[in-house]
Amino acid sequence: MSALAEILFGGLFQGSLYAMMAVGLALVWTTIGVFNFSHGVFMMLGAYIAWQLVEIGLPAAVAFPVAVVVMAGVGWILQASVVRPLIGRPNIVLVVVITTLAAGSLIENGALTIWGPRSKQIPALIDGNTTIGGVGVSLHQIAIIVITPLILAALWVFLNRTRLGLALRAVAQNEDASHLVGLNVTALYGLAFAIAASLAGLAGIFMGGYRFMSPVMGSDPLLKALIVVVFGGISSISGPIFAAYLIGFFEAACSYYFGLYWTPALLFGVLILTLMVRPEGIFASRSRGLA
Amino acid sequence: MTDMTSPIAPIRTQTANPVAPGRTPWKAEAVGFVLGFALLALLPLVFGDTYARHILIMAFIYAIVASNWDLSLGYGGVFNFGHLALFGIGVYAYSLLTKLSGLDPWIALFASGIIATLAAIVVTIPILRLKGIYIILVTFGFAQLVMQVILSQSDITGGTQGIVRIPGLYWFDHNMVRDGKFAYFYIALALLVASTLFLRVFVRSRTGASIVALRDNEEYAISRGVSIVRQRMLTLAASAFFTGIAGAFYAAYQRNASIDVFGMSLATIILSMVLLGGTSTIYGAIVASFVLTIFAEWMADFGAWRPMITAVLIIGVMLAYPSGLAGMIKAAWGAVAGRIKRPA
Incomplete structure (x- = not known):
């Protein structure tokens, strides 16, 4: 019983964090058609900005939302400076990989210079611990498990039920037609990056609440988010969300039965196998072409 | 490649005069090749101190890795983001072969190249059906x-600790340690010459032309009887051999192996060498490796600012000259030539 509870809880918790990261990556991919390799750095920056705001005396309830909003601005600026000028270039996918990597390195080293290498921690969302089904868990983790689906649901409503969200999806589906019907495609590109960056920043705040922060804390979650996105399929938003939880459970089960060391290797093995059988991802429809 | 649902255009060379393999007469290139490397061979006479030679050796290693990456990335159009893993496999293959099984360093060096080639063939299997971004993700994975x-096999590989005291290379009775890195300099240069010669002959051959054809117009190339499976595997295998050897040489030269070779920072630097140099040139990647390595050393005084300055420069060049330094030189040459011509 306790084994099942542990796997279930671990899976839900990790899955929530992966989902938050992966959705942003997928959003940028579907709208602009590029992969943002500074996404992990967004996560780190969100956590550090939140830490800084708490440090100057703001209560967490104010500091966290402010940090998320600041991250939206950071995402917008990054998009405007290293992605937008390249749109329309023949080899944009490759060039954006290197410009976002370089921008990530810039921000990461900037954070290292400003805040130093010493590990930091930000306050938990809710303090305290509890026991569910024989497994001791912190209330912070439960808060994350509860809040994440709400945020993802809100994002779904935004993308499917509001004019702005529909405009974003229109750009994702057909950029030329979006221009023709008068959508401000440039602004929508910025919006996609802004949403992605704030989601990553929020994931960073969640993570900084239970684990020590460092300027390189985003690289591993970025990697996991990449796997999730490949696994779930790139062409939709819901695919990566399902995949995030699936991988969360897979990891929890693997580390329970095979130990922490073998989990990443098993995960990548499964990933490569999946791609050989279904290159478009397990939750994607077969109709969409690969390019 | 004419997928209209894709939000971005597929990779294609859109220069007015696409550089076809074999366009420069081979004799002219051979003269340039010999002169260029002869010049490099004379460098130890100018730079007597060990540290300058060390920088040049590192530049040679990076040049091998970057120019081989240009084969798969530039000519093949295969976004192989596992290229540095092939380098890392070379590092660890050499370290384990010499240290655990006591193999002769030179045989281990060669064997590391073979092992990296086999690894490249294995990684090609899952990407045979894939395109573009999916290849990035699988190779990254x-x-x-x-x-x-x-990391997990830390009993053998040392895990995060790495491997130390790896046997170095030898040259008859020559003392490799107390010669001011003289021997290592020439071994590195010889490897670079061999690798560059191999790459240039490869891309100028019919096989090289068919690989470029697959990149530029896949359907047409396939319809003309080019096998995408065989050519893609060949491209990756060919780009892996000298990369693995470079990894082995790196291990022999540094005398230690660490997991850092798989890190993002090294991959970013090498990738920026390929892109800064301008893809599909081989020489561009080599020149960019020299420029970036020496530039990084020149900025050593800036300390923590160094990676930030490098990042800003990479972004700046990529934004201004998407075809890299080669495009920059071409543009500068065009401006100069235009000014000379105008009065006439």
Whole structure:
């Protein structure tokens, strides 16, 4: 019983964090058609900005939302400076990989210079611990498990039920037609990056609440988010969300039965196998072409 | 490649005069090749101190890795983001072969190239059906898989501690340690010459032309009887051999192996060498490796600011000259030539 509870809880918790990261990556991919390799750095920056705001005396309830909003601005600026000028270039996918990597390195080293290498921690969302089904868990983790689906649901409503969200999806589906019907495609590109960056920043705040922060804390979650996105399929938003939880459970089960060391290797093995059988991802429809 | 649902255009060379393999007469290129490397061979006479030679050796290693990456990335159009993993496999193959099984360093060096080639063939299998971004993700995943396996097998590989006291190379009775890196300089240069010669002959051959054809117009190339499976495997295998040897040489030269070779920072630097130099040139990647390595050393005084300055420069060049330094030189040459011509 306790084994099942542990796997279930671990899976839900990790899955929530992966989902938050992966959705942003997928959003940028579907709208602009590029992969943002500074996404992990967004996560780190969100956590550090939140830490800084708490440090100057703001209560967490104010500091966290402010940090998320600041991250939206950071995402917008990054998009405007290293992605937008390249749109329309023949080899944009490759060039954006290197410009976002370089921008990530810039921000990461900037954070290292400003805040130093010493590990930091930000306050938990809710303090305290509890026991569910024989497994001791912190209330912070439960808060994350509860809040994440709400945020993802809100994002779904935004993308499917509001004019702005529909405009974003229109750009994702057909950029030329979006221009023709008068959508401000440039602004929508910025919006996609802004949403992605704030989601990553929020994931960073969640993570900084239970684990020590460092300027390189985003690289591993970025990697996991990449796997999730490949696994779930790139062409939709819901695919990566399902995949995030699936991988969360897979990891929890693997580390329970095979130990922490073998989990990443098993995960990548499964990933490569999946791609050989279904290159478009397990939750994607077969109709969409690969390019 | 004419997928209209794709939000971005597929990779294609859109220069007015696409550089076809074999366009420069081979005799002219051979003269340039010999002169260029002869010049490099004379460098130890100018730079007597060990540290300058060390920088040049590192530049040679990076040049081998970057120019081989240009074969798969530039000519092949295969976004192989596991290229540094092949380098890392070379590092660890050499270290384990010499240290654990006591193999002769020179045989181990060669064997590391073979092992990296085999690894490249294995990684090609899952990407045979894939395109574009999916190749980036799988090869990226492959690199991480290799790293995780090395980390988890810490009994053999030392895990995060790495491997130390790896046997170095030897040259008859020559003392490799107290010669001011003289021997290592020439071994590195010889490897670079061999690798560059191999790459240039490869891309100028019919096989090289068919690989470029697959990149530029896949359907047409296939319809003309080019096998995408065989050519893609060949491209990756060919780009892996000298990359693995460079990794082995790196291990022999540094005398230690660490997991850092799989890190993002090294991959970013080497990738920026390929892109800064301008893809599909081979020489561009080599020149950019020299420029970036020496530039990084020149900025050593800036300390923590160094990676930030490098990042800003990479972004700046990529934004201004998408075809890299080669495009920059071409543009500068065009401006100069235009000014000379105008009065006439």
